[in-house]
Amino acid sequence: MSNDPSRPPTRREAMRGLGASLATAPLVLAATGAQAQPQMQQSAAEPRRETIRDPRNAFPKPPFASQQQPWPGLAGNMNPRPDHGESSYVGSGRLAGRKALITGGDSGMGRAAAIAYAREGADVAINYLPAEEPDAREVADLIRQAGRKAVTIPGDLRDEAFCRRLVEEAVRQLGGLDIVVSNAGRQQSRSSILDISTEDFDATMKTNIYAPFWIIKAALPHLQPGSAIIGTTSEQAYDPSPDLYDYAQTKAATMNYVKSLAKQLGPKGIRVNGVAPGPVWTPLQVSGGASEGKVVTFGATAPLGRPGQPAELAGIYVRLAEDDGSYTTGNIYGAGGGQGNP
Amino acid sequence: MLNEGPKTPKPQEFAESVAQSDGYEFAAAQTALAQSRNPQVRAFAERMIADHEQTERALRDAATASGLKPPLAHVGGDQASYLASLQSLRGDEFDREYGRQQMLAHTSALTQMRSYAQKGADSNLRRMATLGVPIVEHHLETARQLLQSLM
Numbered sequence: 059m060s061n062d063p064s065r066p067p068t069r070r071e072a073m074r075g076l077g078a079s080l081a082t083a084p085l086v087l088a089a090t091g092a093q094a095q096p097q098m099q100q101s102a103a104e105p106r107r108e109t110i111r112d113p114r115n116a117f118p119k120p121p122f123a124s125q126q127q128p129w130p131g132l133a134g135n136m137n138p139r140p141d142h143g144e145s146s147y148v149g150s151g152r153l154a155g156r157k158a159l160i161t162g163g164d165s166g167m168g169r170a171a172a173i174a175y176a177r178e179g180a181d182v183a184i185n186y187l188p189a190e191e192p193d194a195r196e197v198a199d200l201i202r203q204a205g206r207k208a209v210t211i212p213g214d215l216r217d218e219a220f221c222r223r224l225v226e227e228a229v230r231q232l233g234g235l236d237i238v239v240s241n242a243g244r245q246q247s248r249s250s251i252l253d254i255s256t257e258d259f260d261a262t263m264k265t266n267i268y269a270p271f272w273i274i275k276a277a278l279p280h281l282q283p284g285s286a287i288i289g290t291t292s293e294q295a296y297d298p299s300p301d302l303y304d305y306a307q308t309k310a311a312t313m314n315y316v317k318s319l320a321k322q323l324g325p326k327g328i329r330v331n332g333v334a335p336g337p338v339w340t341p342l343q344v345s346g347g348a349s350e351g352k353v354v355t356f357g358a359t360a361p362l363g364r365p366g367q368p369a370e371l372a373g374i375y376v377r378l379a380e381d382d383g384s385y386t387t388g389n390i391y392g393a394g395g396g397q398g399n400p
Numbered sequence: 401m402l403n404e405g406p407k408t409p410k411p412q413e414f415a416e417s418v419a420q421s422d423g424y425e426f427a428a429a430q431t432a433l434a435q436s437r438n439p440q441v442r443a444f445a446e447r448m449i450a451d452h453e454q455t456e457r458a459l460r461d462a463a464t465a466s467g468l469k470p471p472l473a474h475v476g477g478d479q480a481s482y483l484a485s486l487q488s489l490r491g492d493e494f495d496r497e498y499g500r501q502q503m504l505a506h507t508s509a510l511t512q513m514r515s516y517a518q519k520g521a522d523s524n525l526r527r528m529a530t531l532g533v534p535i536v537e538h539h540l541e542t543a544r545q546l547l548q549s550l551m
Binding site: 124126128246247249250253257299300301344346349351352353355358359361363397 | 402404405406410413417476478481485500501503507509512514
């Protein structure tokens with residue numbers, strides 16, 4: 059494995075990558091350089107990080123350039139490009155031999171999970187909309203570069219028959235399934251309930267509530283004890299924004315199904331958990347999920363003063379899937395930037 | 401009908417967002433006058449109250465001329481959390497946070513104003529936005545300078 063040119067970077071290589079990206083940020087370097095230099099030597103124990111990182115400055119801060127994309131948007135066209143851990147995530151075999159299906163695996167938290175899962179040793183199938191193919195190709199390449207199998211299954215989750223086919227196809231191509239990440243979501247900002255058509259409301263419900271129902275139902279017969287189901291919920295489940303009437307209630311439903319299914323499936327040895335992001339820099343926000351004015355100051359009101367990057371949640375998705383987390387079920391793990399929920 | 405992707409706000413929505421921006425500016429400036437002893441911060445706050453009283457009037461006139469319900473200045477949405485964090489600070493920390501928020505809030509306001517000035521559906525509100533753009537640009541520049549001087 060260590061001779062494989064496509065293997066994931068070692069911790070040391072990733073740190074070198076970090077050094078290179080710091081060099082392009084003279085302000086950060088000027089602020090920390092003098093004190094940091096003497097500590098850069100490797101100790102025998104090789105600590106996880108040579109320097110402690112200030113969470114306020116770890117990633118880009120608002121204001122951001124004004125930008126809008128047609129729905130569903132591409133991560134590759136965002137400015138700055140979201141960080142999904144492409145150059146930073148380092149695996150250590152925590153999911154060796156596992157087989158994962160991730161919906162919305164082309165961008166955002168789903169992409170961060172896909173990259174991390176592959177580098178932790180899992181084969182990964184991702185689902186996405188056909189319009190998201192350019193993002194999905196990058197993810198498939200990253201999975202293969204980690205030495206794992208990548209399966210790409212584009213399609214619209216609002217269709218029950220497609221959801222069933224998605225699971226069957228993932229099982230067939232991966233040779234089984236033991237991690238299901240139901241992550242794809244639809245979010246469109248509307249300042250008034252009067253502006254939400256029945257078709258809009260239905261599209262949000264189908265994508266965010268029905269699709270997990272159909273996918274989990276189809277997957278369950280394949281899931282052996284030890285398998286994990288993970289749903290992406292949101293801070294919106296607990297503290298909804300006025301302009302996300304339909305989306306926020308689907309996230310409350312997700313938080314809730316995680317808890318009921320955990321009770322139902324615990325006796326079968328299957329764990330069910332949720333991840334609740336705060337404001338995270340993803341294509342969802344620039345393709346109608348947030349107003350133009352909100353995009354340019356996205357994350358500014360969080361106590362950390364910036365939005366989260368998908369990479370900052372990768373470890374949570376790994377934690378909830380891996381065997382070491384065997385007592386965690388029916389729980390919601392958050393990355394909220396200090397806004398308080400869950 | 402399925403309606404996906406970024407939207408240009410409807411006239412009433414745009415009017416509401418300007419009123420929210422005014423409401424936050426008033427509340428933040430009054431908080432600054434109550435809690436800050438920094439003369440630059442206080443001068444900026446006084447300027448905001450005076451200028452946003454004018455914006456409020458211009459908004460009311462434009463909305464009335466277009467037969468819309470004139471929205472009242474109020475604090476809403478994201479700006480409520482700006483205000484909550486501002487009100488819990490004192491001294492230099494308060495001044496820096498006020499400066500940071502002013503820079504960010506005016507960045508948002510400018511984005512919305514420019515966009516409506518170009519694409520808005522209502523001609524009275526579009527004219528108001530067009531006249532508002534240079535004022536907000538000036539506020540943003542002054543807020544940046546204020547923030548710089550406080551760092």
